[in-house]
Amino acid sequence: MSNNWTVEKSNYFSEVLDESAPAHSLDYLIRVCGSTAEDIEFSVTGTEKFKAHFGNIFGYFKIVRDTLKEVILSQKRSLEYHGVYNAFLMGQTSEIEFTKIAKKFTYKPKSISAKILSSKINVLFNITEIDYSPSELADLFHCNINDVTTAIQLMPGSKSLGDSQ
Amino acid sequence: MILTEICTSIEGKKVFLQCRQFNPFLPRIDPKLGCLIYPFKMGVSSKAIVEEELNPKKHKFRVESILDKDTCIKGETIDGFAIKPVKETKIIHTGAHRGRVINTNCFTFAHIEIGFRALLQKKEKEKKK
Numbered sequence: 001m002s003n004n005w006t007v008e009k010s011n012y013f014s015e016v017l018d019e020s021a022p023a024h025s026l027d028y029l030i031r032v033c034g035s036t037a038e039d040i041e042f043s044v045t046g047t048e049k050f051k052a053h054f055g056n057i058f059g060y061f062k063i064v065r066d067t068l069k070e071v072i073l074s075q076k077r078s079l080e081y082h083g084v085y086n087a088f089l090m091g092q093t094s095e096i097e098f099t100k101i102a103k104k105f106t107y108k109p110k111s112i113s114a115k116i117l118s119s120k121i122n123v124l125f126n127i128t129e130i131d132y133s134p135s136e137l138a139d140l141f142h143c144n145i146n147d148v149t150t151a152i153q154l155m156p157g158s159k160s161l162g163d164s165q
Numbered sequence: 166m167i168l169t170e171i172c173t174s175i176e177g178k179k180v181f182l183q184c185r186q187f188n189p190f191l192p193r194i195d196p197k198l199g200c201l202i203y204p205f206k207m208g209v210s211s212k213a214i215v216e217e218e219l220n221p222k223k224h225k226f227r228v229e230s231i232l233d234k235d236t237c238i239k240g241e242t243i244d245g246f247a248i249k250p251v252k253e254t255k256i257i258h259t260g261a262h263r264g265r266v267i268n269t270n271c272f273t274f275a276h277i278e279i280g281f282r283a284l285l286q287k288k289e290k291e292k293k294k
Binding site for chain 2: 077078081082085088089095098099102103105106107108109125131132133134135136138139142144145149152153155
């Protein structure tokens with residue numbers, strides 16, 4: 001081992017996570033580590049394996065980001081609706097006026113696949129550790145309560161959920 | 166008749182609701198009824214009583230619902246909806262406790278909600294069986 005090695009710039013590996021890059025039959029990543037030139041160790045891994053590992057992480061965080069975005073937008077809408085509803089309760093708006101405004105907040109329940117909904121609920125539970133009720137979840141994800149109950153039953157067992165209560 | 170079992174539901178033309186926590190949810194179009202509904206969730210000592218039966222006395226939303234007058238459901242949380250905005254609320258005092266009383270004047274559905282964990286445990290129990 002000579003000490004005059006140069007560290008390649010990170011863009012040398014840029015094609016590792018580039019889907020459009022051509023596939024090679026021989027494609028490995030080599031890790032070189034050590035504190036001195038004498039104790040350097042090499043480890044080798046297949047590029048595809050490496051890519052799949054990071055692909056899974058990015059995939060998971062995309063679900064997390066999308067779920068949180070959906071929940072935050074939904075909560076904001078609910079807050080606005082509560083403001084309007086409070087005004088109605090206090091008699092500041094008539095029922096006709098309130099019904100007109102409420103129509104702007106109305107949604108038609110989406111039909112989401114039970115599997116996708118289940119992963120969203122799982123993500124939300126793992127992040128917040130809040131035991132949302134099925135009706136709250138239906139309100140958050142704009143879907144039917146029956147779809148929520150089906151999705152919850154597809155979730156991993158309660159043991160994996162920890163003990164937040 | 167007072168019912169406390171989870172998933173019990175009532176339907177009525179006029180329903181009396183009582184709770185100490187009332188959360189309205191976003192209105193939505195119900196595919197079964199085909200109209201706009203105003204969902205809600207009641208918490209902390211909540212109950213719902215059929216004050217006036219449906220005419221004709223037929224299920225509109227859930228076939229398992231109880232339609233008889235004076236049927237009362239009690240639960241930790243009750244979810245449901247009315248087809249008109251719920252407004253007439255009164256605060257009542259019973260001894261040291263206060264509660265909110267709501268009388269609906271339109272078709273109302275109320276249901277004792279099953280909790281998140283109870284639902285998961287139900288699944289596990291069913292698996293064991």
